[in-house]
Amino acid sequence: MAVLHQPGSERWPIAANAAFALEQRLFRRHHPNLGAPLREIQARSASRPAALRLDLAGNAATSEVPTVGLLFDGSRSDLAAAIAVAAGRLPVIEAVLDGKTVVGRARPMVDKRESAALGTEDVLARAITLVVSVARAFAEGRLSKGERMPDAPARGEAAATRFASAYLGSALPRLGQEVIRRARFRHAHWRVGYRFTDAPGVAETGRLGSGWSVLPDPGDHFYADPFPFRWHGRSFLFVEDYPHATGKAVISVVPFDAGGVPGQPRVVLEEPHHLSYPQVFERDGAIWMLPEASGSRRLTLYRAEDFPNRWVAETVLVEGEISDATLLEHGGLLWLFATDRDGHGSTSDTLVVFSAPALAGPWKAHPMNPILIDHRMARPGGAFARDAKGRLFLPVQDGTLGYGGGLGLSELFELDQRTVRLSAPRLIDTEGDWPYPKIHTLNRSGGLEVIDGIVAVRKRSGN
Numbered sequence: 001m002a003v004l005h006q007p008g009s010e011r012w013p014i015a016a017n018a019a020f021a022l023e024q025r026l027f028r029r030h031h032p033n034l035g036a037p038l039r040e041i042q043a044r045s046a047s048r049p050a051a052l053r054l055d056l057a058g059n060a061a062t063s064e065v066p067t068v069g070l071l072f073d074g075s076r077s078d079l080a081a082a083i084a085v086a087a088g089r090l091p092v093i094e095a096v097l098d099g100k101t102v103v104g105r106a107r108p109m110v111d112k113r114e115s116a117a118l119g120t121e122d123v124l125a126r127a128i129t130l131v132v133s134v135a136r137a138f139a140e141g142r143l144s145k146g147e148r149m150p151d152a153p154a155r156g157e158a159a160a161t162r163f164a165s166a167y168l169g170s171a172l173p174r175l176g177q178e179v180i181r182r183a184r185f186r187h188a189h190w191r192v193g194y195r196f197t198d199a200p201g202v203a204e205t206g207r208l209g210s211g212w213s214v215l216p217d218p219g220d221h222f223y224a225d226p227f228p229f230r231w232h233g234r235s236f237l238f239v240e241d242y243p244h245a246t247g248k249a250v251i252s253v254v255p256f257d258a259g260g261v262p263g264q265p266r267v268v269l270e271e272p273h274h275l276s277y278p279q280v281f282e283r284d285g286a287i288w289m290l291p292e293a294s295g296s297r298r299l300t301l302y303r304a305e306d307f308p309n310r311w312v313a314e315t316v317l318v319e320g321e322i323s324d325a326t327l328l329e330h331g332g333l334l335w336l337f338a339t340d341r342d343g344h345g346s347t348s349d350t351l352v353v354f355s356a357p358a359l360a361g362p363w364k365a366h367p368m369n370p371i372l373i374d375h376r377m378a379r380p381g382g383a384f385a386r387d388a389k390g391r392l393f394l395p396v397q398d399g400t401l402g403y404g405g406g407l408g409l410s411e412l413f414e415l416d417q418r419t420v421r422l423s424a425p426r427l428i429d430t431e432g433d434w435p436y437p438k439i440h441t442l443n444r445s446g447g448l449e450v451i452d453g454i455v456a457v458r459k460r461s462g463n
Contacts, residue, residue, distance in 0.1 A: 002046035006060060010077050012037065013160035019167050020082075023117035023175075033117055034124035034344065035082060052138050054131060068103070068134055069096050070127055071149075078124065079159050085110060085119035086166035088174065090375060090400065093127050094149075095134045101146030104137075106130040106373035109349035109399045114178035116171040125345030126373050133370055140367070189457040190224035190404070191217065192239060193434055196260045196447045203385035203393050203409060203442065208432040208451070215254065215262060219457060220244055223252070223265065226450035227383070227443050229280040229308075231287070234258075235448045236308050238289070240276035241265060251278045251291055253308045256448070269302065269311045277324045277441075279383060283359055288314075294321045294347060299338070301359065317363050318354055323347045326380040326394065330415055334359060337394060339379045340370070348399050351378040353420050368420055375399035377425045381407050382442040395442040396425050404440040404454040406430075 012035075020035050053060065055069035058076030071094040072080040084091035095104035108126035110119040137143045192215040202208055217223055221243035229236050234255065241252035251269040254262045269275060273295035280289045287304040289311055299318040302311040318325070318336065325338035333355045340352040350373050353366040372378060375398075382395035391411055398406040408425025415421070430439060436453040443450050 001044070002050065003041055003044045005040075005043050006057065010058070010079070010159075012079050012082070013163060015160060015164045015167070016079065016082055019086075019171075020117040020120070023115050027112075027115060027118060029118075033121045034128075035117060035120045052135060054135065056131075066138070067098055068131070068138075069099065070094070070131070071096055072123075072127075077159060078127070079163065081123045081127075082116065082120045083159065083163050083166050085113075085123060086116040086163060086171040088113065088170050091123055093123070093130055095130055096149050097143070097146060100149055102149055103144050103146040104130050104134040107349065107375050108373065109346035109375035109378075109403075111346045111348070111403060113402060114175045116167060122345045125343075126349060129342055129345070129350060129370065129373060133373075142367075184458060186244060186457045186459060188222075188404075189244075189455050190222045190242075190440065190452050191215065191436065191455050192223045192226045192237075193451045193453070194226070194228075194237065194262070195449055196235075197449060198447055200388070201385075201444050201449045202428060202451070203395070203444070204387045206409060206426055207429040208434050208439070210433040212432065212434045212451070214435065215239075222455075222457075223254075224452045225277045225292075225441050226452055227278050227280050228445035228448040228450050229282075229287075230446045230448070231282075231307060235260075235446065236280075237262070237448070237450060238268075238278040238280050238308075239265065240278065241267060242276075248274050249276050251275050251289070255308075266309075268309055271296070279325075279327060281327065288359070290317075290325055290327060292323050292325065294323045294341070297321055299325050299336075315360055317356075317361060321347065322352075324380045324397075326383060328384045328392075328412075328415075330392075330412075333357060335415065336363065337380050346375070346399075348379040348397060348403060349373055349375045353415075355417065366420060367418070371420045372422075377408060377410050377422065381440060384412070385442075385444065394422065397440065398425060398427060401438070405438055407439045407442055 050065045053065045053067040073091045081091045093106040094102045097103045106126045108123045110122045112118040193212040195211040223239040225240040227238045237254040240249045242249040250267050252265040253268045254265045275291045277292035287307050289302040298316045299322045300316050301314045303314045305312050321341040323339045325336045328335045336354040341347045351371040352369045354363045356363040377396040379397040381397040385393050393409045396408050396410050398408050408427045410425045411423040413421040439451050439453045441452045
């Protein structure tokens with residue numbers, strides 16, 4: 001790899017650098033973020049001709065070497081990403097080959113929308129993910145044919161003015177509102193909804209409808225990521241159980257009686273790290289749980305020794321910051337759909353897929369990984385569901401309005417060792433008697449259907 005410099009790269013305005021430095025101190029981030037200015041990247045020569053050139057400054061001269069550049073909302077300047085985030089928008093990144101065709105696209109998720117600096121960090125992290133993905137596809141001869149590059153947007157006012165306007169008019173007020181909100185309310189609080197029904201469910205109708213009850217919580221901790229499981233004629237509900245005092249979740253089970261009344265939740269699995277998304281299933285004569293444990297940087301499979309109370313770690317399936325891994329049996333193989341955070345950025349925008357001949361593995365990464373970078377549909381939000389016509393749908397989290405902002409259904413069109421193809425998500429209609437405006441997870445086992453959603457709960461209060 002060679003690194004060449006070309007003079008004339010556009011610098012960020014003083015206002016942007018000053019605003020980002022201020023937020024770095026405010027959020028107590030002690031390492032430089034990806035939007036921080038660098039004195040230089042050391043040049044390095046190569047001993048052989050280049051096969052591919054990456055234009056990271058947006059101003060490289062024309063060359064016979066295939067060249068990939070980046071557009072941020074149609075602009076060659078990465079400052080456009082900072083302007084979009086400051087204005088409260090989620091920018092689109094496009095990888096363009098030879099200035100003519102779009103060969104890759106990313107829709108990054110921004111986790112901390114109250115911070116322009118941290119939000120831009122999330123976007124630039126996925127710019128790196130996109131560049132690496134496109135370079136790998138080029139090297140392996142599978143780069144997409146692409147589509148015509150869109151027309152450049154009108155330039156309008158100067159970039160420095162646009163950033164200052166977006167930051168002062170949108171980012172700073174958002175930051176202030178978030179400070180006030182966190183002083184009064186829990187940072188996040190979730191509640192689980194459940195209903196027993198023999199009718200077609202949400203995955204089939206695309207609507208929440210009515211009949212929902214809310215699983216009570218004491219207010220000092222919450223329940224989320226519900227996964228139901230039916231065993232010996234009884235319904236059990238496994239949930240993430242998050243005590244606000246510790247900031248680290250465990251897995252609890254809620255048994256239901258014959259009348260559909262939930263019992264008292266009790267803890268059944270705890271680790272030194274955070275646990276959530278407790279997918280429970282039966283296979284090979286045993287009952288298994290595959291919870292998220294991205295903080296441990298590994299995806300561990302647990303086996304029930306004494307269902308539902310005692311679980312033991314069986315094996316590690318995949319290494320990495322894997323979130324919400326969702327199992328599917330298809331075409332004679334087992335598959336895992338999940339998100340993977342490759343060291344920086346959000347945990348909710350990069351879909352990866354793995355396959356194996358058996359539950360214990362070996363699990364192999366799909367050659368197309370990352371399958372997509374898209375805040376609207378990358379992160380699973382529940383187990384696959386099959387409708388009356390035999391179509392497979394994956395509940396997917398829609399981060400357009402923020403984490404937990406909505407849920408969609410993506411149909412699985414194609415899945416094999418070469419291809420993964422999902423439909424664009426169809427957003428679930430939340431009209432009905434669910435008392436909260438957003439949903440985050442959807443699952444069903446037999447007649448027990450469950451969802452969850454984020455709630456505004458005041459500090460020092462259970463309401």
